[in-house]
Structure formats: structure tokens, C-alpha cells
Amino acid sequence: MKKLVLFSICLATTLLSNAQTEDHKWNFGLHGGIIQYHGDLGRDWYKTDQTMYGFAGISATRFMSKYFDINMTFNRGTLGFNSGVTGYKSDFSALSVNLRLNLLSSDYYISPYVFGGVGAILFDNQLNFHDEKIDYALPTAGAGINIKLSPVLMLNIQETFLFTDNDQRDGVETGKNDDYLMHSAGITFNFGDRKDADQDGVSDRNDLCPDTPSDVGVDKKGCPEDKDNDGVADYLDNCPDLAGTVLLRGCPDKDNDGVADKEDRCPDIFGVVALKGCPDTDQDGVADIDDKCPNTKPGSKVDATGCAMDNDKDGVMNDVDKCPDVAGPSSLNGCPDTDSDGVADIDDKCPTIKGTMANKGCPEIAKQDAIRITYIGSKLFFENNSDKLKVASLTLLDELTLILNKYEGAQLFIDGHTDNVGSDDFNMVLSQKRTNAVRSYLIEKGIAENRLTATGFGESKPVATNETSLGRSKNRRVELKTNY
Numbered sequence: 001m002k003k004l005v006l007f008s009i010c011l012a013t014t015l016l017s018n019a020q021t022e023d024h025k026w027n028f029g030l031h032g033g034i035i036q037y038h039g040d041l042g043r044d045w046y047k048t049d050q051t052m053y054g055f056a057g058i059s060a061t062r063f064m065s066k067y068f069d070i071n072m073t074f075n076r077g078t079l080g081f082n083s084g085v086t087g088y089k090s091d092f093s094a095l096s097v098n099l100r101l102n103l104l105s106s107d108y109y110i111s112p113y114v115f116g117g118v119g120a121i122l123f124d125n126q127l128n129f130h131d132e133k134i135d136y137a138l139p140t141a142g143a144g145i146n147i148k149l150s151p152v153l154m155l156n157i158q159e160t161f162l163f164t165d166n167d168q169r170d171g172v173e174t175g176k177n178d179d180y181l182m183h184s185a186g187i188t189f190n191f192g193d194r195k196d197a198d199q200d201g202v203s204d205r206n207d208l209c210p211d212t213p214s215d216v217g218v219d220k221k222g223c224p225e226d227k228d229n230d231g232v233a234d235y236l237d238n239c240p241d242l243a244g245t246v247l248l249r250g251c252p253d254k255d256n257d258g259v260a261d262k263e264d265r266c267p268d269i270f271g272v273v274a275l276k277g278c279p280d281t282d283q284d285g286v287a288d289i290d291d292k293c294p295n296t297k298p299g300s301k302v303d304a305t306g307c308a309m310d311n312d313k314d315g316v317m318n319d320v321d322k323c324p325d326v327a328g329p330s331s332l333n334g335c336p337d338t339d340s341d342g343v344a345d346i347d348d349k350c351p352t353i354k355g356t357m358a359n360k361g362c363p364e365i366a367k368q369d370a371i372r373i374t375y376i377g378s379k380l381f382f383e384n385n386s387d388k389l390k391v392a393s394l395t396l397l398d399e400l401t402l403i404l405n406k407y408e409g410a411q412l413f414i415d416g417h418t419d420n421v422g423s424d425d426f427n428m429v430l431s432q433k434r435t436n437a438v439r440s441y442l443i444e445k446g447i448a449e450n451r452l453t454a455t456g457f458g459e460s461k462p463v464a465t466n467e468t469s470l471g472r473s474k475n476r477r478v479e480l481k482t483n484y
Helices: 002-019 367-378 391-406 423-446 471-474
Strands: 026-039 053-065 069-080 085-102 110-123 134-148 153-164 179-193 411-417 452-456 477-483
Touching: 002 471, 026 069, 026 153, 053 179, 179 471, 367 391, 367 477, 391 452, 411 423, 423 452
Parallel strands: 411 452
Antiparallel strands: 026 053, 026 179, 053 069, 069 085, 085 110, 110 134, 134 153, 153 179, 411 477
8 A cells, every 4th residue: 555655656656747838837647557566475576476556646736847846746545565464455545745757858748867766655544553543655756757748638647665664564674674665557637828938928847938018029038030131130220131240230241340331431441430430540640541641650640631640840750759849859769858968857766866867867876975874874872672763873863864965856665674582473573664754754854755765674584593692682773775
């Protein structure tokens, strides 16, 4: 009886699932078959000379996708075993839920599948073999095949294996649970309304274009009509009677320059979109058909006629003039040089003071000043474990300010270092704070912020051993460097 119930469950699940479609999401089935026993009393699976009992059932299935369905089945029948010497027999009612995977989608006329799920069996009489009336099928599993007879009618054949949690239903408890095999067949019926979301006369399941506007004509597949077969629907096609490209909304483009022929000033010559499809040989932004100087050097600045411009009338065309609005010599690409040091003002960090090209137009830092800057850095001291400058250091920084004011384009790099006493993080923070203190003092004295760079290196760059007090004192230092 138990096998019959489980078999019925599996059969119903199979029938309903395979027959369903997106148009018919619900399926109801009638089915029946025979159930065979396997347990401690013996095994009669696939044996025609052994015990067989019948069952019948009904099922309901919900369509999930072309490949998956979920099914609930109720079966009523008899299961048991009879060896001629010993056996048992009981009527049963069973309910199960299964999830099935269709190996082919439900669109096929013949569709094989596999499934799995859970179920419960209620026994009408106990035969004193087991006190509880309910056994559980954990899991149910099997396979089958569905044959579509019509859009709403299906024939199903299925094999279902029921693995129960009970070893006492047959009156023998020696380690083998009472399992069953159900052979079933049945008929199922699909129910549901035909859906047509865009109301174009083609059902959603067959509609390849389900979002077509309701007032647009469609073909048999539900897609908008396309008279010129260019892939652009007529209602979106700017040239519905001429085959074109999708990018140009269905309009042709003979020269393939990205400008539709009807808008192309030069439809037979490849051009640029910005110039309405006409070429620009010298790339000056003026179409060749309008260009009085079509061979101007590419990249040149030109006037409305396409000829090179010279705004400042210094003999250097704008296309190569770095200072097109200020007259200057051609040797400096048209830029002026106020201090006549050979460095154009736009590149000169000291445009009013004669300098050298190596120093970007600024004068050389006198050797004695460079030495003095290095010396000042070596004599900057702070309070112990602090970024507070000692009073003596402030006098030296005032002297440093005077030197820096002599070289307005010079950059000053302030590097701070510590010994290895304390943690790495502490020393890194301390060295940065100390260099910041030096930078802040110089800024207060009028040195521009963009000329000063402060960097703390902590204990990462020692110049002497940290094993002696003398070495550690050398490592606690500030280094000052200048360049342009």
C-alpha cells in the first residue's frame, strides 16, 4: 500500500509538470498504477510473479519555468507483501510534494525528466506491526517521460522510488527500511488563460517582442513590422522604405562615415560627423569643400577660411606659437623673455631676474649660501620627544629666510629623521611633526607655502649606528636641500 501511495505521488507530479506552459501555469491530473515492496521480508521490484497492489490518485502542479515544476499529489490504494508464508497488507492514503527537472523543455512533444521530493503515508490498519500510523518518504525520487497529446492533455509514464523512515511496517525489524517502487501512468490537464501583455494578438509565451506598443503593427512572432528588413522597426525607422543601419535609425550611409545620406554634405566621400560627413584633410576643423588652405599643417589653429592664424603678428603661426597673444622671438616659439636669459617667461620661474636654463630661468644658488643652508639644517634642535623648536634654532631659521628670499624660485626640501628609540610609528609621526614645525615657521616669515616640502622619515634612514649615544645623536637630524 505504501509503495502504491508513493508511486501515485510521483506519477502525478510528472504528468502535471511536463504538460504546463507559461500560458497554462496550473495542471491537474488523474493517475494510477501498481506498487511493489522491498524490505526485510524480501524484494519484488521488477518481478511479475510477486506481490502487486494497486493505487489511484489526483495531483496539482504549478509551472515554474520550462525546466522546473513543483507538484502536490494525493494517492489512495493498498500496499504490502505476500510470500505465501509470511506478509502484510494495509490500505493507505498518501500526500507528497516533488520538484522536477525536465531534461527537455515543456515545449517538446516527448520530454524525459527526473524528480525528487518528500511525502507522508497514513495507514488505515496497523496489523500490530507498528504503533504509529504515519510513515515518511525521505526522499522520493525517480524518473519518467511525458508525451504531449494536445496543448492541454498529457500522457505520463513514471517510475518512483520511495525510501521510508520506517523498518517495522512489515513486522520485521532487522535493519532494512521498508521501501517501495511505484509503476504508474496517467492523464493530466492544463488550465490557464492565454496572456498577451502588449495586446498585439500574439501570446506572451510566443511573443519575441513582449513590450511592443499596442498601436504598432507586428508580425507572427509579435515583433514590430520592418518593411525594409534592416533590423529597425518601421515605427522607429527614420527611413522606413530604405534599408539602413541601427545606429542611424534605419537610414542608409553609402560612405560609412556615420552620417546618414540625407544629412551628409558629402554623401559619396568618407568624412567626419562634426563636419556633416565631409573630409578635413589638414584636420583644422574646416571641411575641405570650405577650406581655402586645405593643406595647413595638422593641428594648426586656423581662421574661418581654414588658413593658419598669427594673432600677435610675430611671424610665428598660432599652431606653433606657445604665446599666440604676446609677441616673442621664433627661437622661443613666439614667447617673450623679459630678463633676456634665454628662458621664455612662461617657463621662467624667475621671469624678472636673469638666470640660467639649468635653473629654469633662476640664478644659481651661491656656493656659500648652499653650504650655509646645509649647516643650518644640521643645527636645528627640538625639545626632547617634542616638535617644539629650541630658541637657538629660531635664529638660524630667520637667517634661512633671508637666504631663501634671495632665490625666489628655489624650492626647499625639509627632511626629518630620528634614532631608533621608541616605536617605528612614534618616530615616524615625531619626524613629520618636526619638519612641519620648521615649514610652519618659514611660512610665518613670508616664504610661500608652495616652495616648502616637509617629509618625515622616522628612523628609516640612519647615517650612523644606533648602538651608541653618539650615533643616535647623529641620526636625530634635519636635512635641508634646495633646487629649482
